Amino acid sequence: MFTYEQKSFLVYLFFFFTYLLLVNQASGQQTTPVRGQVVDKASGEPLPGATVSWEGQAQQGTITDENGNFILPMRETSGTLLIRFLGYQSITRDLSEKNKIEALVFYLSPEEWTLEEVVVSERKSDDNVASTEMGKNIISGQELKRIPALFGEVDLLRGIQLLPGVTTAGEGSTGLFVRGGSADQNLIQIDGAPIYNPSHFFGFFSVFNPDALSDVALYKGTIPAEFGGRVSSLVDISLEEGNTSKIKGEGGIGSISSRLTVDGPLFSDNSSFIISGRRTYADLFLTFSPNEDIRDNQLYFYDLSGKFMWRDGQQNKFTLSSYYGSDFLGLRGQFGLGWKNWVNSFTWDRRINDRNYLDVSAYYSRYQYLISFSDEENGFDWSNHFAESGMKTTWTYIPKENSELKAGMHGQLYHFAPVDLQGSLESGIEPLDSHPRTGLQFNLFLSGKTEVSDRVSLEAGLRWGNYQQIGNGVNYLYDNDDPQGSEQVIDTLEYRLGERMQAYQGWEPRFSARYRIASGTSLKAGFNRNYQYIQVASNSSAGLPIDRWVPAGRYILPIRGDQVSAGLFQNLMDDQWEVSLEGYYRDFRNIVDLKQGANVLFTDNIETEILTGNGWSYGMEFLLRKSSGNTTGWLSYTWSRVFRKIQGINQGLPYPPRFDRPHDLSLVVSHQLNERLSFSGTFIYTTGIAVTLPVGSYEVDSQRVPLYSEQRNGDRFPDYHRLDLSVTLKNKDKGRWWQGSWNFSVYNVYGRKNPFSYEFTTIYNNDIGFEPGPNEEASSARPGAVMTYLFSVLPSVTYNFKF
Template structure:
């Protein structure tokens, strides 16, 4: 590594100078769907005189293709759409070219998964990347009929789940906080509603989802496991349109259209549950005085400021609330806003600017004269990213840029009732500043080999206003005496880190339909979650790197073979990976971090590793489409002070994982979908006995962590969709009937070790019934069995 980084820097600098020196010109443009005026990712663009050197459009429908001698015919095509053929002259080079494709008038016998080009699987250099079409996500059966992006990603190989119904992602041995989930470039710190049962993203307002679990590009960073890049779609520039749905527990509505002229557009989307409305219908005061709901609003405004510039403003707000008997209340919300400016400097030079602010906060209230309290906490991140792109010969692409970030973790404030025996609490705030420089270059070397190399430099500083405690012995520990308290003024440097993050990947074409890919990726993470729950809770505490907590490092090496069969009708891939973790944190036994002002005494850090094999078979064309995925993976941690200093499995270690997704089109009006999930049970620690303290039985645990497991988890979901006639109708509707857990599998959610009285675990000890028998037992709690849902979807 000592000589690798300087060598890599020299290579990148040479490539940088080479690309700038070249004046290779390209033609840029955008491909749109004429009906919805929406961008078309994955469309083929090529010259009639040289079809072998074509390109495909990106997630925003944009493309850039090297010029040939003009005038020449340019062909734009997409399966299921009529091709667009245009003669390009030199006069077109300075114009904003837009190509509109129209769906073929013939009724097709084959159903296509839109938004994916079969050749991307073979010719693309990305390893461990998935682009998930929104239409595919909408067809997958969902819990309560609520289409969910994050739960759809759980059906991909290499992605585990925390348990029944949750949207948390555990990617290739990483924990849920090791995923960067961003909306239009802005991070979302709590991407879930209803304690993780639903994600915050409404699919009607989205353009697409790009998921990186292997080779994360150099322009993205900050997490060590994956990046989920979610994009809000642009509004229609021609006319007002809308779509929405009325479901079992929530309704949603999305409206988009031109704003002031054909140069600007808007899209506004809203969703709300009405579980609280059903609670009000109950005559039981223990039920009708409870509150349980969430809602979210999102919007995007897009402006074409000339032929070369596009500006957009995006915003999202989501809120959850749980109230019990008007005494207890728990609420949390996300607020995200982003500004994006895209400029075509010339035919082969581009500039992108992204500025954002993301805030997450929660509040817990308990109304009681003696034990009441009000507990609040808030965190935020603001940042800016500037990126320049140059296109050169041989499909070479050079990207370089800067990203700056400011993390602010506000004090945890606990205000108690006037007559309470509890004391008020106000922890110290913490602030981190991170500056990143990145550069990457990619291109073809010969006819078969493509290489991409990148480097990211992260400079992180913990700054004041803040506090550092010094401990006897120099090591933070619960029992260690605090020798001194060092206080730092605002913006005063407290601790700094400098980290290099090299990346390199290659793709070799064994044949036109078979390729081999390999990649190495290093990432650092400067904020982590300290939590007793693997599923993720609204009150989870984020911990920044500092004096006693070093940044987490993750190294991943991955290889894979990718093959297409029957002209892209089938895709087959095999990927293997090995990940090495350094400075990964975990909680001490019995740790309490929520109100600790010296949280470093509750944490321990060490190392870990993960490895796995992922198999995927996908069918893209035909009346029946979908995929079958299988993953074998293992995850291990070794942290001094935990599990007798031995290697142990975190709870999300699940060796075997099988996912089946099928969609079938019976006719123009009827379609069906089915999913099947099987996975090894999660690792847990069961008590080995009990002991009594003040007549209370306390569970006794083994010193070894997570040596037991839940039973294997499996479930099948199904749905049927009926679509009304589309032709000549302004209002188009469809009905979707879905069943979650089709055969009623009772998958365990929790286990409770307790005494079984009179062979009845529900026995009421306050009743007058005499106690005849008492024996130790285990009570299993499950959430869902056979759960139907009905949703009406519409467009206008």
Template sequence: MKANHFMRFFLILFITYPLFFLANPQAVLAQEDSFLEGQVFEVATNNPLPGANVYWENQPQKGVVTDLDGNFRIPRIELPSKLIVSYIGFEESIRVINQKDHNKPLRFFLQESQMALEEVIIRDRRPDENVKSLDMGKSVVAIETIKNIPALFGEVDLLRSLQLLPGVQTAGEGTTGLFVRGGSADQNLIQIDGAPVYNPSHFFGFFSVFNPDALSGVEFYKGNIPSNFGGRISSVIDISLKEGNYEKVRGEGGIGTISSRLTVDGPLFSENSSFVVSGRRTYADMFLRLSSNPEINSNDLYFYDLSGKFTFKLGEKDKLSVSSYYGSDFLGLSSQFGLGWNNWVTSITWNRNISERLFFDLNAYHSAYQYNVNFDDPDNGFKWGNRLSESGVKAEWNFNVTENTLINWGVHSQLYNFAPISLDPAPGSAIEPIATNPRNGMQNNVFIGAATDVTDRLRVDAGLRWAIFQLHGRGVDYIYAEGEPSPDAEITDSLVFRPFQRIKGFNGLEPRLSFRYLIQDDLSIKASYNRNFQYLQVASSSSAGLPIDRWILAGTYVPPIRGDQVSVGVFKNLEGNKWEVSGEVYYKDIKNIIDLRQGANILFTDNVESEILTGNGYAYGTEFLLRKNTGRTTGWLSYTYSRTWRQIDGISFDQWYNPRFDRPHDLTLVLNHEFNKRWSAGLTFVYTTGQAVTFPVGSYEVDNQRLPLYSGVRNDDRFPDYHRMDASVTWKNVDKGRKWKGSWNFSVYNLYGRKNPFAYQFTEIYNDQINFTPTQTDVIESRRPGVVMTYLFTFLPSVTYNFNF
């Protein structure tokens, strides 16, 4: 079938399918009388409880789970009957449902159990979901778990917590960059309330931009990515901001070693509207001011972030929410040098229950990222900056055809705007001005997915996504003499395009297929296949990700990345779902991935395609996970063996090589233990193979300076293996009915002081002193080539006071 015919078929399907149900409400409501609806809340806060179990007393095996808004819909049985609602850490609610209760929505309020443990690993899912669901390569991490993990400087971090899961690698010491199943950091879609975040880090990657106090949930997909997500080939991190309380004002926050935070929420105008506002700021710059040394007290170093969400219930069937996030970093060295960057993300979401079985969500968003560099110097001063943004609209329908059959479909349009990179010299500066041309693109997506039970044991999920991408003007394309861009190729002509004039277009079908076969009630096997296209990627010499990274849209010389992943897994629960055991194997094939030429300069060039090369890659791995979910001691042990390879003509003698984040062995242990109501403790241990690097094979002299000599083989060496243990202890006030509740957290990062290398410098050592820089008057007694290792942290304690009211 030709592409345009297929597109027409899809458009007809997406338009007529929902209209059929809207025009024929009887078809939608034919079986609605056989269902019972309700909502589950937490009694103390009146917040909805997602993931609560709802089931009839005499049919517990056919229970349902509440959605993100606490709603449930369960098939009705002969009435009267007892309906049971349960949630980990809360007392059960048992209610007799009579015939008169059937036609009105039910509301359940759960009371927190007095014997409940707060430190549980998973709260918002059913105990056997890992076995019976179709989810594969998916993790739902509770915010309580993230807050309980020992943290760098006591700063709880979402992305660093995800690094503790199997199949996720890190760029190095202290960084929040994620490398998922052989993919680079730019291959992860990180979004908050549906809006993407292009630089999710503070302090050059040491902290993520997400304040856990402001979040309600995190879903992490690394395998079977649903068809309603697209645009990245490795993973999706779907983050939701917390919804405010509708009954009373409350707050929580903390005062830590380097930052403080505060979150306040409550009713806005009435019981049908709510707000939540959250802020966080470091105060490292305030401590710098206390120094008497002018070289120190004149520096600036800080970050802050603000987020807010406003929710309005427009009626029984409609809800509107507006959320926004702003984060900013700044590094200033005296008054001479300044580097700053910020994210601003805004999202508007409308949720409508068209009927008891048909739901509609509309999301509009705008995400902007920019950086600025200022250098104040009379001879070489300049201002350098760049800005990029993405705007989009996404409409999605979800239809519960039957109790076991779900269908969802929708459309998603995205507009990319990559502004020109500008380098403006200061007055009198000897630096020449530099300006690049903008890059703009538009991407339209349609998707459909369906999941159903083929038999009592076999469940299948199939999806299809079609993305149509177009690079358009305003912009410039260069024509090269040999037809292929390279640093030495002559530019023979340039094509100038008007705004929204088409430059280059691509499209691709992205099928998704997965199944789960239930061997026993506590044992299942799952398999999935995913294809994803990615129409933008980063050209960077750093694996960790920097604020000045160069994003590149697919175009005339840079095709989109295509990723195909196959995974198979076995999932087993033990001792009544107290323990989870799973093993997954995966293989990922990657086409059209880019990497930099040797000695590439990409920051200011307008024809960046001449500095990069395109090739292919693949990754494979095995992941094991053992997790304990209940009891005084909870946590998990995971091990991953994985390899990542790339082959790009022009790099490493055209042979296969490993990117820097190829780290074959990865072992993680996470433990939490509650001694009593006052005291609890946490411990993590990580061990990974050292990252792949290129070390010099010799040296040579130029102008009496000895310089390292590198071979043409890329990343043929490795850092030493990395390992670290962190620990924390938490002391809580006993709850005596006071409104103010506080706790102290004492944590130690790198408990046994391991000096893990951050970087190596190959340099000259004078007089056997690694920090000695000779001047013309210094006597040089000895001179030899040497290697200087830089490490960031050894034994690093911190203390944080957390509170809520």
């Protein structure tokens, strides 16, 4: 049965839809509009972002959606359509009253002199000013490939880290910390399916092959109501669709890995495929080492992705996407650590009529990881996995131009498997008696946007989520129902399969408004609330492959995040330059942190190892961006602060988490010198990460041990800065079936030694590498700090090709 709140929400939906339909009927504008699709003449691929207007009325036109479709109000008399797209030859089409009611397809041919420089974008040139969206950034696959790369590996998440409002935990990490949120508070999804560990190589690289990506959108401000489940940000990634005309391919051979992508028509010009693979070969070189200790090690990652598309006329489009990735580190057969991602999604897009669209999607995402330690006395195998399945339906209604209504539902099932811990035969380690955890979540959402006037535009949304932890499973009982006060279990409640163990619900309103001051300037403001029902219990802010995800339950409450933001947006020089200044304040409730010395891997009583509290963050973000011309790039600067307040940590006083970095500056520049030669560079400067350094030391059994105060993260590493440069040289291959290019990159050009970690130890003979032994006596000894850094100057070369 529905609760009172659920019934109220359904009644609200019914009256809202009825109102919109009545208003639409009364408007007297039920004339049939002109509808059609704009596609690439050579490949048959749709062109999102193309401009369609009546000749002589360019300012009153429209743009094509992600499938190349458009709807344009009909003129009373016959007229001429003008279709334009950057890098393509513009065309005109005379329409009569008869063919205005037909579905039309317009084929655009690329301009020969820009054939290799075409960038398909879903955004209008003035979208930064005209839309109600705040805190949204889009990076295309072409932009990513121009950014200098570590080891020659172009990386999606490393590119996002260069945007304002996004920080990292330090060198060698792809973890994202957006506007004060931790890494697990970002919803990262591939074609609508979430991915739980988006990194390879312990965070040095992301799992996304750049050749297989269409574009990526980062939402850190007003997240649309159709998305939920995380309180910090949304990273929406779209895989590329294959072309429908002929078989094509591209790839690269880099310093540590190679990649290959092939796409083309599947059965006809109504279907296509794209398959992409990548693998490192660092482990292959290890086998040639004369050192047996090195030769027996294993270190590799690989991934494989594919997407299949089929169109049934102009009304139905079906896509199936899949991704699989694996990492493994093995040391001399004694220690092993591995993790795997498997993500699948299916979507059905249907155009019901000129004003109504239906999108249906289903997905399955699974993540598993293991630790293996070979030792007769202390050996063990520890493994775990969890999965999320979901189905989502979205209905889109366009009552008139510049207005849109969306409504839908989203169901999710989380399953966290019990920990599998097996000790070796003689180790004496007992198997861990743990239980599964299952969460069921149901969401309804409704959103709408409209142009109130030439100056004012509004967008509002409402999302309602109902979450239940269900059996089979157990709830442990403690004295005074407080697992932090007493860790002793006094009783256990067992639940059957599907039986409700705990339930939460929450309303998530979203609102944003835009006021256009002038044609190229606007003010925006917004509010966003999100609930998160699963989170990570970890003492590593950077994110590790073995992080323990836990669902909300009897003792762990869902996180609630509220954000208010406002900004000034301006475009200059015919929309070639974008300038924005945004400010925000974000409030977090019910976030968790670990007790000192907590153990979350080898226990089923996770609630006894964590503490719960609140947090807040605030900041200002500046962005100057140029997206057209021979020279492109952006300059971003962020000033921000992040704090947590949790009883039992830092004496109950506010403290900054590790990723609190008040100053963050990034400069990205790319310049096309001529048809064959291009340059790019990035410069990064950030405040050092917050850490807890020892205040003294003491001796135990003739060993000096650091002494730490109760204050958490009261110190900082030195400031971080780095310059990267790259040059791309295309071969003279015009007109050939094979096109190649060389990329030369230098990471950390001036050799800055940015600290990765500090070890506090005893230094003998003023030499950090000296170890006293029977034949080598120490003449002096003193306590000291030894800094470890990962990279100095690091050159790399990559050969890229297309065919």
